[in-house]
Every structure is written in C-alpha cells, then in structure tokens.
Amino acid sequence: MRLSFITGALALISSVTSLALQVREEPPAPISGSGTFAAALLAKRANPWAARHGLTTAQYQTVANDFASQGYRITWISGYTINNVATYAVIFEKKPTAAWVSRIQMTAAQYQSNFNTYIAQGYRPILVNGYNVGGTDYYVAIWDASPAPGAWIARHGLTAADYQTQFTANTAAGYYPFHISGYSIGPDATSSPRYAAIWIKIPNAPAWVARHGLTSAAYQTETNTWVAQNYRTKIVCGYQVAGVVYYAAVWDKSAGSAWGARHGMTSAGYQAEVNTWVAAGYAITLTVISA
Numbered sequence: 001m002r003l004s005f006i007t008g009a010l011a012l013i014s015s016v017t018s019l020a021l022q023v024r025e026e027p028p029a030p031i032s033g034s035g036t037f038a039a040a041l042l043a044k045r046a047n048p049w050a051a052r053h054g055l056t057t058a059q060y061q062t063v064a065n066d067f068a069s070q071g072y073r074i075t076w077i078s079g080y081t082i083n084n085v086a087t088y089a090v091i092f093e094k095k096p097t098a099a100w101v102s103r104i105q106m107t108a109a110q111y112q113s114n115f116n117t118y119i120a121q122g123y124r125p126i127l128v129n130g131y132n133v134g135g136t137d138y139y140v141a142i143w144d145a146s147p148a149p150g151a152w153i154a155r156h157g158l159t160a161a162d163y164q165t166q167f168t169a170n171t172a173a174g175y176y177p178f179h180i181s182g183y184s185i186g187p188d189a190t191s192s193p194r195y196a197a198i199w200i201k202i203p204n205a206p207a208w209v210a211r212h213g214l215t216s217a218a219y220q221t222e223t224n225t226w227v228a229q230n231y232r233t234k235i236v237c238g239y240q241v242a243g244v245v246y247y248a249a250v251w252d253k254s255a256g257s258a259w260g261a262r263h264g265m266t267s268a269g270y271q272a273e274v275n276t277w278v279a280a281g282y283a284i285t286l287t288v289i290s291a
Contacts, residue, residue: 040270041233044257045093045283048072051274053089053287057105060088064102067092074102077140079131080289086133088140089287098146099123108157111139115154118143125154128196129237129288130183137185137194150201152178156194160213163195167210175199177210182239182248193241195248205252208234212248216264219247223261226251233261238288258282 050072052063064074072092080087086105101123103114115125123143130137139156153175155166167177179198184191195212209231211222223233231251238247247263260282262273274284 040263040265040273040284040288041236041259041261041286042277042282043259043285044281045285047283048094049075049283050092051090051284051287053289054082055088055090057086057088060090060104064090070094073097073100074142076286077102077104077127077142078129078288079104079133079138079140081131081133084134086131086138087289089289091284091287093283098144100142100144102140102142104140106139106141108137108139111141111156114141115143124148124152125198127179128154128156128198129181130156130194130196132184132186132188132191135185135187135191137183139196148200149203151175152198152200154196154198156196158195158197160193160195163197163212166197170199174201176202176205176208176252177235177250178202180210180212180235180237180248180250182212182237182246184239184241188240189242191240191242193239193246206254207231208250208252210248210250212246214247214249216245216247219249219263222249223251232256232259235286236261236263236288238263 050067055063067074072094074090075093076089076091078089080089088104101118103111106114111128123145125141126144127140127142129140131140132138137157153166153170158166170177176199177197178200181196183194183196185194186192193213209226211219214222219236227233231253234250234252234254236247236249238245240246245264260277262270265273277284
C-alpha cells in the first residue's frame with residue numbers, strides 16, 4: 001500500500017504501546033544554549049546509548065572520539081546554529097555494527113566529494129541532515145557499509161518543487177522514504193527551504209505516508225490522524241524558514257517497540273521531557289533543534 005504525498009501540516013507524537021524492556025542508558029547532558037527543540041523521537045531500546053546536545057565543533061569531535069573509543073557508534077547527528085555558530089546534537093549506541101563513517105560541517109561541495117569517496121569504498125548514506133550557518137547550507141552525514149535491502153537514491157539541496165518532483169517519481173518507482181531533512185539557505189529573515197532525502201527499495205515495505213512543509217498545528221493534526229490508524233512516526237524533522245518552524249515527517253505501519261515523540265519544546269522543556277522518558281526506560285533516537 002502506498003499513501004500519496006501532499007504538503008500539509010503536523011505536530012506532537014505520543015507513545016502507543018508499553019513494553020517492559022531492560023534498558024541501560026546514559027542520560028543526556030543538560031542542554032546548553034538557546035533554541036527550539038523542534039522534534040524528538042524516543043523508543044524502548046536494550047542497548048547502552050548516550051545523547052549530547054549544544055556541542056561546538058571542537059566539543060563534538062572530543063565527545064565523538066570518546067564514545068568511539070568505548071565501542072559506540074553514531075546513530076544520529078543534526079546541526080543547527082546558536083548565535084550564528086554551528087552547534088550539534090548527536091546520539092550514540094553501543095551495538096554490533098558494520099563499518100561506518102560520519103562527517104560534520106561539510107559545504108555542499110564537500111558533502112558531494114565525501115559522498116563520492118565513500119560510495120566508491122562500498123558505503124551507502126543512511127543519514128544526511130542540512131543546516132544553515134550564516135546563510136550557507138552545511139551538511140552532516142553518516143555512511144554505513146551494511147548492505148542495503150534494495151536500490152537506493154540520495155539527494156540534497158532540493159528546492160520544495162524539486163523535492164516534490166523527486167518524491168513523486170521515486171514513489172512511483174517503488175521507493176520508501178527512508179530519511180528526510182528540511183533546512184534553509186539564505187539570511188534568516190528571507191531564507192528559503194531546501195531538502196535532503198534518502199529513498200530505498202524495501203521488499204514488502206509497510207504502508208507509509210509522508211508530509212513536508214507543515215506548520216506545527218498541521219503536523220499535530222497529521223500525527224493524530226495517522227497514529228489513530230496505527231501508524232508510527234519513523235522520522236520527523238523540524239526546520240526554520242524565514243523565522244517560521246516547519247515540519248517534514250514519515251509515518252508507517254512497521255512493527256517496533258514502544259515509542260513516543262515530542263516537538264516545539266524550549267531547551268528547558270526538552271530536558272524535562274527527556275528526564276521523564278528516560279526514567280520510563282526510553283532512549284532518544286532522534287533530535288532536531290531549530291535555533
């Protein structure tokens with residue numbers, strides 16, 4: 001089953017199941033800096049994990065090296081700005097894994113160069129997130145050497161119209177929207193949206209639906225609609241364009257552990273939510289910050 005794509009609206013996510021899992025987690029460090037925590041996904045997870053936010057480039061490198069030395073891999077990275085300084089949120093998980101590599105603070109040209117290099121070495125992209133620093137788009141990405149379940153397509157720097165064209169064509173060709181990132185280019189007050197995305201052909205893919213360009217209220221409406229039909233949020237991205245926060249998201253009917261999601265939080269509100277969910281045995285699987 002395929003559900004058609006339309007631009008619309010959407011917002012909060014709630015847990016839909018409860019599972020008694022033994023979770024070993026390291027709570028995230030308190031948040032530093034300001035900004036809106038546009039979205040967060042949480043799920044029951046058995047593996048040790050850790051999350052960090054508000055990291056400068058130098059701090060990110062130190063933290064990444066530290067967790068890598070302990071056998072953790074990066075499962076999520078997002079970039080944003082505080083006072084026009086590149087800042088990062090990152091999630092680590094300790095689990096058996098194929099070879100992987102991550103990069104931050106790449107210009108579009110640098111991202112493309114790294115993309116070409118790693119693809120030639122047998123890696124594939126599993127995450128690419130864009131962010132705006134001083135009006136210029138930068139990228140963070142993760143490549144993985146695990147085999148893909150099918151053919152895949154990755155794109156970045158797409159206008160809203162280009163993204164819609166790609167989405168329509170890829171959906172018609174049987175691809176699943178594995179990852180989406182919304183971001184902006186240009187000065188904050190007059191910025192315009194851009195999208196990066198990864199599509200994969202997944203055998204027997206679950207029913208799914210995707211939306212982008214959603215206001216917060218519209219995102220909430222969409223979430224309520226799809227959760228009521230037993231869909232779960234697979235990916236959600238909040239991004240700021242010309243001073244307004246928008247959302248892009250994918251929901252599907254895949255099986256999985258208990259999950260939850262939140263959006264539109266202040267730093268303090270985010271920390272309170274994280275503390276509550278972690279105490280209930282959940283791990284953070286995705287964090288997007290719009291500052």
